[in-house]
Amino acid sequence: MDPGFPVLSLLIFLPLLGVLLIALLPGKHTPTDWLVQNAPGNQVDYPKWLALGISLGTLLIALVMFILFDRSVAGFQFVDEFDWISAEAVGFNVAYAFGVDGLSMPLVFLTAFLTVVAVLVSWRVDLRTKEYFAWLLVLETSVLGVFTSLDLIFFFLFWELELIPMFLLISIWGSGNRNYSALKFVLYTIFGSAFMLAGFLALGVAADTFDIREIRHDALAAAFLPAPAIFAFILIAFAIKLPVAPLHTWLPDAHTDAPTAVSVLLAGVLLKMGGYGILRLLFTLMPDVAADADLALAIIGAVSIVYGAVITIRQTDLKRLIAYSSVSHMGFVLLGVSALGTTGMSGAAMQLVTHGLITGMLFVMVGLVYDRTHTRQIADMRGLAHYIPLLGIGMVFAGLAGLGLPALAGFVAEITIFLGAFGSQTAPVSIALLGVLLAAAYILWALQRTFFGPKDEKWAHLPDANHWSEYTIIIALTALIVLLGVYPSIVMDLLEMGVAPIAATVEAAAASASSVAGGG
Amino acid sequence: MPETIFWVILFLPLTAFALAGLSALNQNLQRQLPAWNPRYPGALQPLADQLRGPRLASTPLIIALAVAFALALINLIDSIGLRGLPLEIGAHQLFTAGDLTVNLGVRIDGLTSVMLVVVTGVSLLVQIYSTGYMDGDHGYRRYFAFMALFTTSMLGLVLADNLLMLFAFWELVGLTSYLLIGFWFHRPAAAAAAKKAFLVTRLGDLGMLAAMILIYSRTGTLEIAAINELAEHGAEAGMFAFNGLMIGQTAMTLFGLGLIAGAVGKSAQFPLHIWLPDAMEGPTPVSALVHSATMVAAGVYLLARFFPVIHASSTASDLIAWIGAGTALGAAILALVQVDIKRVLAYSTISQLAYMMFAIGVGGYAAAVFHLMTHAFFKALLFLGSGSVNHSTNTFDMRKMGGLRLAMPITFLTFMLGTLSLAGIFPLSGFWSKDEILIEAWDHNKGVFVLGLLAAGLTAAYMVRAIYMTFFGEYRGGEEAAPGEHGNPDPSHPHESPRSMTTPLIILSVIAFISGFLTFGGEFQTWVYGALPEPHAGKFHWSWGIFLGSTALALVAGGAAFMFMHHRDRVRSWGIDGSSTIPAAQRFATNLFYLDALGENLLARRLFYGGIARVTAWFDAAVVDGIVNHAWRGGLTVASTARFVQNGWVQAGAISIGLGGMIIWIAVVLF
Amino acid sequence: MSDFGFHLAFWSLAAMTLGGASMILISRNLIHAVIWLVMSMLGIAGLYLTLSADFIAVVQVLIYVGAISVLMLFAIMLTPRAERDNAQTKATVPAGLVVLLVLIATLWVAIDTDWGTVREAALTEQARLIGESLIRHYILPFEIGAVLLTAALVGAIALARQDDEDVAVHTASLQAELDGVDSTDPADVIDPPIPSGTSGAARTDQDVL
Amino acid sequence: MLSDVNLLGPELVLLVVGAFLLIADLFVAQRRILMGLAVGALLGSIIYSAVLLSEGHIGNQAFGGVLVVDKFAIFFQILLAGAAMAAVLVSTETLQRTPSRRGEYLALILFSTAGLQLLAGSRDLIMIFIALELTAISQYVLVGFHKDRWGSEGSLKYLLTGAIASAVLLYGMALLVGLSGSTNLLEIANFIAWQGDGRQDALMLAAVFLIVGFGFKAAVAPFQMWAPDAYTGAPTPIAAYLSVASKAAAFAILIRVFFEALGDDLLAEHWKTIFAVLATISMFVGNFFAIRQNNIKRMLAYSSIAQAGTLLIGLAAISADRSELLGASGILFYLAGYTVTNLAAFTVIILVANQRGGSYDIRQYAGLGKRSPWLALVLALALISLIGLPPTAVFFGKIYLFETAVQSGLAWLAVVGAVNTLISAAYYLRPVKAMFIDAAAEDEADAPALRPSNSVLATLSLVTAGVLVIGLHPGLLINAAEAAVAAVFS
């Protein structure tokens, strides 16, 4: 639908506006009375209130869009576009084009939502708050941009833009070996985007446009690179981002050393950029190659699932454990898309959303626990549930959601993937089933070692969740996870709308290919 | 009956769960934020206190269950009227993804109706009992929250009309079982047992999950009825085909095996039985409800649900028959050597479930369900009895009990009734259901029959032994309550439990007595057969031979056990330990046939965790990540060394210029 | 000029030129080297004559022999004896290699290529012609050349004269910055840590199930 | 002839004012006035170029075809004058340190700029040579302008290698002249088109010698070794000027010579390979040598080598018929973006060095983000741009150049370039990290914020604006570059 004014651009660039405000306004300020109880340290940070306001505004816009989104018509909605670079003579044209469809709409909402969570979970941050929240908002803009770009160049632009805030956020506000982790993250991503850029340009040159909606895969015959090469090039970037084994080792480091909010966003939305890219670009623009690559994708996915899960069991650092579990969970995405059917792809897309919420919540909980215990070593924790029962409940809930418990979001996605993919990818799915058992093993064992067991006087002084921001986060996340678990349609329908055309193209391409093969 | 009723049945306990959960949260919040708990103007204050009090957790649940039970009874009567035939109830679409359509719907037939009554009934009694048993426990509200959630899921499980929904609730009961076993999570044993229970059952669930995705990918449906019809319709030329659905014989067999795997895990059958004894770490009412009456029976229910599927492949049916028979005997033997009364009951449960399993295997569909029902009642009774004993002695160790028949008469009598029923003594319910099964076995599979018969005998023996150690002889003083846990302050003087606990015992014992009579005229069978695709009237089996044989065997074994225990000192003078017959056998048995050690210690800990996982983690750190880091470090080394090429000489620069140029020219000229 | 005379002139001048050049190469003393340079220059001037480029020859003699070499001599005189040796650097061998390549390339091209030569009568009154083309066709390069000479002049003066009021710019720390290859602090962003070889592997074997 | 002088306007302004400055120096003491004169001259030159553009003298040849005024030349005239202006504006410190030679300093900058501008417009080998030497000699002097140990050494190296390189260049020119019998690029092209074949080897040798000569100016590996030393020794404004201006002019003349004179198809194939290989070498050499530098000036020197490599990608791409326009305009676009970016970086560096007593140690930047956040942000922006991350000028330059590579079937080169982005990130991010992440040493924790003078502030805001504008709305510049190269390739 067309609201008449560029609501989408507003959504994307509102955070940047917030950055401007934060940069201009003063940092700290002795509170006016009504803020006193809200402001730790008897001082109110304008930055964090601003950040909260802005991110809430963004969330509101996203919500409005989510509601106004016309579920009856396929294709992109809220499209804003105008020519941006038009160099006719040299044939280098880039259009400022943004829009959302069923696939990206939920992800946009997820991003807006998790940014609010990230701001709230950073409520106790008091180191250089101005920059901190500014960078968080920059991050939000870049991710929103990736999810909504309809032009390869802009996709790439936002894809790269996200590096700068991430680098600074991790290496300034991080912990442990943060410089290394931050740079590792940056280098991995740049390595991937090196190939991605080559692939994009090859696409654009062959199709004479960078507009995702206009590139047709039959045009790729003219490409200077063979289509499979382009596919592989772009896949590298997405595989790193997703991440899938063996390109995943940046993830545990980045997660472990990043501040909580960044871990939340990283797991919640940044990884999703990979899965989104696979569906939006690889499968849409090169369905024929995708149709051939299905088995490979499925195997990679299955391997990541099991491999990641097996390693997760050995982790001793709670955050690292969850990070590795992400590797395992994102394997499901590849498995789902490799089914090449609407069911599997919907499941994969659903997995993107649900994993964003669940792992986001896991990181929130771990972060809150870490704020209190100042350790993430599982060995150091014992019987925490006695002293911080509320956090314990949250943690257990998130953990159970993580191991794919029915009536919670994760189950829907995983079961859909399984049901969708088994028919075409029997063996990989059968292997992947192990992941379900292993997931239960590592999560329950971690819970048992940290929250259960006899009391440990060492933790007697710990305060339980006691700040409104913490309650808000936990309640909001719990509500969403349960909602998606018991009434998935609210998102699943959209996602299905989004992926159905993709699946159709893929199937068509596969059919034509087979017919060609049959004819030839 | 309108469909709404069933949703009401489902949502009543769910509401109770919400209330109990809120009250539990509230409890924690109060501790966290004093501001949370303001004073109210006089009139409101008592109300507020009531709302904050623990009863908010239990009372709504009991009321809800009472209503649900009533509705279930009404429905049962209706169902009887329909001779157990299924109601025509459409399903509601939950979500769709491509071709996949996931529905939410209830299937009401004889089987469901019976299960509804059993679940709501037992649950109701157990909850009443729990109000007394858990009184004063810090986690009182949490306990009832979990119980409510469990009951909800269990009801959902029996109501489900499609495999996915069934699986979902199947997992949920697993979860609640996990939460309830680990209820006293400060006990490491409890926490470990909870995890073990969840993982072992989930191992079986994998099979069920595989079966589900298999059947979906082959037939494209998840409707239980459709699948059953397909199976019932039989195979021609290795293909099952019925109104549009098709599936090969092998796939169908695999499907059956997958279901069996799920059932074996849930119902703690060999080799996945290892979790159930440990699960006794949970509160006793939990053991009564979850781990004897309902959840563990869900495995049997599943196979009964898919009875046609199981019998569509002889492989599946034979497999489950033999697994059942073997487990029945083995568990009975293990029960014989336990000193912990709950563990005795746990193994007895395994053994009885095994009965149902092989009943299914040999085609005794109705018999299995019948035994499921009776067993639910008398085994719940027994567990609650043991709980009552524990309530005054603070222990489950029978070596610390004895002579309680005087101190706790009601408990003793009810426990006695339960025992007789379990031992299959005429005319208690256990007798009828067990005989049904034995007759079925005799008709179809002699080998299974023999094992079953032996198990029956052993059952009498170990129960008598338990009774003797608990209620006869002189009292051996119980155990002081563990610090920080409530219990009988003065265990040296045991006393009868409060009425809230004894009442359920009495009611249950009555039911345990009479519920067997439902079999007369094959009425019960008829209702249950109504659930099958091809309903037919059931008939009342009677075989004097088996009646006499089994009863005699039970009496002899029981009597032997009694004499044995009674003259223990003399027996010991023969050089044999009182609690068993042959020391080696005892050791073997007390070590649970070493299955635990094998499964947990060797496979899980050594092979997987210490082996596979360790190697993989090393590989990931040293190779996958190592390559990156080494490349990185290598690059830096190159950078450091490369700098010395720039040695600062003018000529170095000039030479590189000349060399570069010439190399280019030569290259160009040559190529 | 008779053919023989021409031959004689060419070969002797060539010998003189190359000989002078080679002597520069081997002479140990810089001053001698300059003398040899002069000789080689004169030889080239002679060769110009054989090519009947009289004007260039004159310019050659004037500028090289007259100006440049004298300039060099002055420069050398300003440095003490120690700085007047004309030794080779240690890089002689690679230098020789490069030179060999260049020589091969240039000779090959010189001999192998078909230069499409025409032999006409030599230009007459070259001075006038050159002068004319300098102020007609090549006026711009000519002017710029003038600027160039100015710039060179100014620059040379600016460099050579002593300025006492100058303030030193570079700190002594500069050298440390330049030399210190790995003086980067260990926590530097670009240095990966030693891999914790078994991160996630060294574990307490608690119970798993 | 007079009209020709008119066409020469932009350069003439510089030359005249330069000469005047030499004299004015003797009477005028105030630095501001002299700087004002120089800046005025450069502004005048820019305006003059704009006027020529508007008056439509486009395509006119001047001085008998020695010089041509086309959009290509004018693009570079403006770019070079701009760069020179920035260099002059940030030279305050240098001029204060050399009170007695301000006139020379400014005059030489103007002279070399004029030379570079002529280079961009010349169509005659002799003209090229003279222009080249004019810039070279002025730059030799400028590099050594602080007559200290490092400055003089760097300058000496620059001069000696430069002299050798230009001798080689001359030999190449001589061969070319001998073959084609003309010094005019168009006639040479003519000759090659008609009688080029059979003389491949000689042509190639000449071409290679030309590549050596121009590559030296552009600091392309393996002709790059002088660059780091010269940059390090030179006064920082001059380093900035060298890193952008002479690079730009060198690429201008490379495009002119190799695709106006030697653009023949059967040769172009060779150029493609040669430039591709050189690009690869330069990128790797530049980046790897830069990684371990602690002196930010030297680090940027090496990075400029790598950047030259990136530019060569465009040169390699031109040779493919499909993308000749794209490739050339890519080079121009990238050059513009790189110029503003590098100038921004160097400006901040100069400010820091002035406060830090002339130290360029990266570790000196610790805590700068706290002391003077805006300047730190500018430097960070510049470095990010140099990496090639959005939303900056070089980001698009890279995309644009890689596009040309892909179009000309050199996708592998694009990948190599992109991977080098990865290597470069490793060192470009070090100052960023120092500024924003590291805490300043105790003794400097309370160091005062940097106080840029107005002229510096003006420069800084201009170039920063350039970085952002080009990064956010590249369309304008791309079209300009397009138009400029159309002059050469049609």
Added chain:
Amino acid sequence: MTIGLEHYLVLGAILFAIGLFIALSKKNAVGVLIGVELMLNAVNLTLVAFSRFSPAEIALSTQVFVVFIIAVAAAEVAVGLALALVVYRNRQTISVDRTTLLKG
């Protein structure tokens, strides 16, 4: 045989090589300059030879080229020597293998 263009070209090539070798291998900065001068002369010789063996109008431009080269050479030498002087003042040496402060 007659002395033709090739002779002069060969001569120029050899001279160029010798000059290059001197420039590449001499320790002394002035020595290097000498080498450069030789190279330039070689170029001049080549050019003049070309001018002799080619039509008149070309002959002229090549000779003009030579004139320019000679002038520039002079300028370069002047600046070079000045620089050498500065270096000597700073370092008391003008041998290029000892002026290596800037390296790495």
